[in-house]
Amino acid sequence: MKVDKQLVDKLANLSKLNFTESEEQEIIKDLNKMVDFVDKLKEIPVDGVEPLIYMIDETNVMREDEVKMEITKEEALKNAPLADSDYFKVPKVLKKK
Amino acid sequence: MSFEFSSILQMQEDVRLGKISCRDIVSHYIAVIETKKHLNVFLEVFAEEAFQKAEATDNKIKSSEKTGKLFGCVVALKDVISIKGKNVTASSQILKNFTSLYNATVVERLLAEDAIIIGRTNCDEFAMGSSNENSSFGNVLNDLDNTKVPGGSSGGSAVAVQAGMCMVSLGTDTGGSIRQPASFCGVIGMKPTYGRVSRYGVIAYASSFDQVGPFAKTADDAALILEVIAGKDEHDATTSILPVEEYSKEIRNQKSAIKYKFAYYPQAIGHEKVDPEIREAIYNTIEKLKADGHSVEAKDFKYLDYLVPVYYVLTTAEASSNLSRYAGIHYGYRDKGATEMEDVIRNSRSKGFGKEVQRRIMLGTFVLSSGYYDAYYTHAQKVRQIIRNETENILSQYDYIILPTTPTTAFGIGQIKDPIEMYLADIFTVQAPITGNPAISVPLFRHSNGMPFGLQIIGKRYKEKELLSVTKLLQQGY
Numbered sequence: 001m002k003v004d005k006q007l008v009d010k011l012a013n014l015s016k017l018n019f020t021e022s023e024e025q026e027i028i029k030d031l032n033k034m035v036d037f038v039d040k041l042k043e044i045p046v047d048g049v050e051p052l053i054y055m056i057d058e059t060n061v062m063r064e065d066e067v068k069m070e071i072t073k074e075e076a077l078k079n080a081p082l083a084d085s086d087y088f089k090v091p092k093v094l095k096k097k
Numbered sequence: 098m099s100f101e102f103s104s105i106l107q108m109q110e111d112v113r114l115g116k117i118s119c120r121d122i123v124s125h126y127i128a129v130i131e132t133k134k135h136l137n138v139f140l141e142v143f144a145e146e147a148f149q150k151a152e153a154t155d156n157k158i159k160s161s162e163k164t165g166k167l168f169g170c171v172v173a174l175k176d177v178i179s180i181k182g183k184n185v186t187a188s189s190q191i192l193k194n195f196t197s198l199y200n201a202t203v204v205e206r207l208l209a210e211d212a213i214i215i216g217r218t219n220c221d222e223f224a225m226g227s228s229n230e231n232s233s234f235g236n237v238l239n240d241l242d243n244t245k246v247p248g249g250s251s252g253g254s255a256v257a258v259q260a261g262m263c264m265v266s267l268g269t270d271t272g273g274s275i276r277q278p279a280s281f282c283g284v285i286g287m288k289p290t291y292g293r294v295s296r297y298g299v300i301a302y303a304s305s306f307d308q309v310g311p312f313a314k315t316a317d318d319a320a321l322i323l324e325v326i327a328g329k330d331e332h333d334a335t336t337s338i339l340p341v342e343e344y345s346k347e348i349r350n351q352k353s354a355i356k357y358k359f360a361y362y363p364q365a366i367g368h369e370k371v372d373p374e375i376r377e378a379i380y381n382t383i384e385k386l387k388a389d390g391h392s393v394e395a396k397d398f399k400y401l402d403y404l405v406p407v408y409y410v411l412t413t414a415e416a417s418s419n420l421s422r423y424a425g426i427h428y429g430y431r432d433k434g435a436t437e438m439e440d441v442i443r444n445s446r447s448k449g450f451g452k453e454v455q456r457r458i459m460l461g462t463f464v465l466s467s468g469y470y471d472a473y474y475t476h477a478q479k480v481r482q483i484i485r486n487e488t489e490n491i492l493s494q495y496d497y498i499i500l501p502t503t504p505t506t507a508f509g510i511g512q513i514k515d516p517i518e519m520y521l522a523d524i525f526t527v528q529a530p531i532t533g534n535p536a537i538s539v540p541l542f543r544h545s546n547g548m549p550f551g552l553q554i555i556g557k558r559y560k561e562k563e564l565l566s567v568t569k570l571l572q573q574g575y
Binding site: 010056 | 199305334421425444455456460520
């Protein structure tokens with residue numbers, strides 16, 4: 001498996017990250033090393049093995065479905081970098097031509 | 098008033114007898130924290146609240162009111178654990194000014210038992226690292242040798258106990274982040290069974306691996322802290338309903354005549370990365386255990402070199418998903434210059450996250466992306482199952498697995514530059530979080546280079562009492 005510029009661009013887009021050209025060269029190098037390193041897992045045959053997904057054995061532990069007010073609107077907005085008294089604010093998404 | 102800490106119970110007896118007050122104890126720790134400021138352990142010290150809690154406790158004792166199990170106990174918390182009204186940053190610029198809206202469940206439980214929270218400690222950014230060099234608030238220094246790292250990611254919490262800046266502390270362990278720094282700093286560090294301690298209010302790195310656990314000087318103190326923080330939590334559906342034993346009482350009354358069955362992997366102790374003195378110390382301990390009537394047997398474990406790769410595929414995948422919430426919109430750092438929605442998100446994340454965090458998000462996105470998902474992510478989940486089956490198989494025949502905690506003692510600051518080499522610092526600590534088993538690093542040894550190192554023991558799931566019990570045995574006689 002070879003990680004190239006095209007794949008890194010795609011991953012950066014999916015990850016919502018920007019890299020400068022020199023950073024990109026570095027991340028291509030690092031990812032190639034990391035992918036080579038984890039490629040070792042292909043040596044282990046896994047035919048017929050179910051993936052391990054849940055780490056605890058207990059299933060269907062039920063509780064009442066109660067509505068609780070634990071955080072107020074004011075609190076929820078408190079840490080926002082940009083907000084008014086009711087909403088989080090972002091740049092306009094739909095713009096007039 | 099001078100104060101010498103030996104154990105939580107001893108301290109509580111002294112307070113009850115009026116030999117010292119909680120207020121004096123807090124003054125002592127605030128003074129040590131000030132003297133050892135250069136270690137860069139604390140991101141924030143809660144002096145005012147600590148004194149308030151101390152005075153309230155002193156008053157309770159004066160008026161013979163009931164006190165909690167942890168009264169007078171001065172605790173430091175890794176800065177991924179939320180305390181209502183305080184900042185919590187995961188040592189990241191992206192959360193620099195974030196204020197917690199609620200207490201983590203572990204904090205609720207500590208406070209309910211009258212613990213005194215003294216401050217929040219530095220760590221690797223988002224708990225990703227093995228040396229504390231990935232903190233965006235600077236390195237933490239090892240108190241025994243300031244040119245050495247404390248280990249990571251819970252480096253600040255380890256040094257806080259090592260340097261006597263608190264009595265006990267909490268860290269989180271995803272691949273060794275409690276046990277590895279405990280080994281480097283010469284203190285006890287314990288990762289409980291997955292599901293034993295609530296993760297509610299704890300900033301996530303890899304949700305199927307993360308566990309909160311204690312650093313302490315003695316098994317008794319670790320036991321007391323664990324029994325307070327452990328147990329079912331309605332806010333965390335992955336906590337187990339199994340009852341929590343009174344670990345501290347149980348191990349206080351333990352009989353020394355119990356004989357255990359240990360397994361060890363010759364491939365691990367003989368691994369080329371293991372420092373010869375560490376190898377020798379572990380073999381000597383094995384011989385001593387045998388001489389004392391315990392059974393210790395070599396066991397073949399053929400997955401050793403696959404552990405770190407499994408760990409990196411799965412934890413980076415979970416991290417890339419967990420860290421998608423940092424978008425510069427609801428909370429955290431925002432690039433104010435961005436005028437497009439897409440740029441707000443991308444610029445904020447690119448400026449807010451450090452290099453190692455970005456690297457892991459990228460690898461995680463890769464293993465989860467269409468076309469690679471089955472070959473990497475699902476494949477690693479299957480290998481995780483194989484490793485768990487093999488570990489369960491070993492622990493069906495033995496009580497414990499003995500391993501070195503770390504292949505080396507604390508390395509120099511700036512010494513390891515290659516990320517893969519850094520990842521291999523966790524070679525012996527990743528097995529337990531991969532399988533969900535509890536594990537502990539017991540500070541038994543001192544290298545001729547002056548630095549400490551630990552013996553690691555992996556136990557059966559939910560057998561924390563047994564793990565603490567054997568820790569106590571080892572600390573007393575080895």
